[in-house]
Amino acid sequence: xxxxxxxxxxxxxxxxxxxxxxxxxxxxxxxxxxxxxxxxxxxxxxxxxxxxxxxxxxxxxxxxxxxxxxxxxxxxxxxxxxxxxxxxxxxxxxxxxxxxxx
Amino acid sequence: xxxxxxxxxxxxxxxxxxxxxxxxxxxxxxxxxxxxxxxxxxxxxxxxxxxxxxxxxxxxxxxxxxxxxxxxxxxxxxxxxxxxxxxxxxxxxxxxxxxxxxxxxxxxxxxxxxxxxxxxxxxxxxxxxxxxxxxxxxxxxxxxxxxxxxxxxxxxxxxxxxxxxxxxxxxxxxxxxxxxxxxxxxxxxxxxxxxxxxxxxxx
Numbered sequence: 001x002x003x004x005x006x007x008x009x010x011x012x013x014x015x016x017x018x019x020x021x022x023x024x025x026x027x028x029x030x031x032x033x034x035x036x037x038x039x040x041x042x043x044x045x046x047x048x049x050x051x052x053x054x055x056x057x058x059x060x061x062x063x064x065x066x067x068x069x070x071x072x073x074x075x076x077x078x079x080x081x082x083x084x085x086x087x088x089x090x091x092x093x094x095x096x097x098x099x100x101x102x
Numbered sequence: 103x104x105x106x107x108x109x110x111x112x113x114x115x116x117x118x119x120x121x122x123x124x125x126x127x128x129x130x131x132x133x134x135x136x137x138x139x140x141x142x143x144x145x146x147x148x149x150x151x152x153x154x155x156x157x158x159x160x161x162x163x164x165x166x167x168x169x170x171x172x173x174x175x176x177x178x179x180x181x182x183x184x185x186x187x188x189x190x191x192x193x194x195x196x197x198x199x200x201x202x203x204x205x206x207x208x209x210x211x212x213x214x215x216x217x218x219x220x221x222x223x224x225x226x227x228x229x230x231x232x233x234x235x236x237x238x239x240x241x242x243x244x245x246x247x248x249x250x251x252x253x254x255x256x257x258x259x260x261x262x263x264x265x266x267x268x269x270x271x272x273x274x275x276x277x278x279x280x281x282x283x284x285x286x287x288x289x290x291x292x293x294x295x296x297x298x299x300x301x302x303x304x305x
Contacts, residue, residue: 030206030207030231030234030235030238031206031207031208031231032227032230032231033208033227034208035205035207035208036139036206036207036208036231055208056208098203098204099203099204100139100203100204100205100206101135101136101138101139101142101204101206102135102136102139102140102143102204102205102206102207102235102238
């Protein structure tokens with residue numbers, strides 16, 4: 001897992017993953033439509049995210065602070081910890097929610 | 103290379119074929135998990151390609167044929183992956199919805215509206231997800247697990263060709279442009295030149 005901090009601006013209609021890529025930050029992602037959890041990240045402070053474009057995102061994900069940057073449109077300033085695919089998978093499985101194994 | 107765990111004479115509780123690749127550095131549990139996710143995605147795509155192809159591309163006979171090639175080859179991939187999962191000591195869920203939910207790529211559900219452009223876009227992105235998925239398996243196994251690597255590389259070859267087909271078709275249909283795939287049609291539907299190397303072979 002990479003280390004370090006980065007700060008970036010995300011346009012209103014941009015996805016977080018897309019903005020990171022344009023800023024030279026290569027975040028993981030496989031499906032790029034909010035299904036596979038490869039890009040999963042976690043909010044380190046309260047923030048607003050529109051996950052309406054994700055194919056599979058649950059209220060429980062939001063409550064636990066998990067987001068899917070490939071389909072996440074920030075609606076406030078965010079502090080995000082990336083590379084949380086396994087943590088999000090375990091969160092889903094622990095609650096009996098569907099989770100990709102990939 | 104670490105020494106492989108010893109499997110005793112006549113011992114059925116372990117597999118030399120697994121311990122040897124584990125000793126070479128393969129995370130076998132992770133590999134099994136990813137193979138199940140990829141198997142679910144291939145299985146799911148063969149289902150959804152039916153709904154898209156057979157029901158909603160009327161009037162686009164050439165698109166239908168090419169989609170059918172991709173569907174049959176994805177089915178061949180599914181059939182190729184499953185034996186390897188069991189060889190490695192894994193197993194498929196005994197429940198189809200559970201299996202579906204474990205897929206590493208999203209189901210290719212019919213887009214709304216189901217225009218040729220929307221369908222081709224969805225098929226293109228579906229193939230791209232498959233390319234990323236099989237690239238991951240190649241990365242996990244290269245130089246360590248030749249059997250899984252060989253299988254993954256064969257599948258990856260076909261997924262890359264499928265992407266080229268859908269780029270060509272979408273460029274034509276959506277943008278009125280020519281972006282050749284560089285390929286001619288398969289000899290027959292579902293030929294799967296890389297992954298189905300022996301007709302009717304399904305261990």
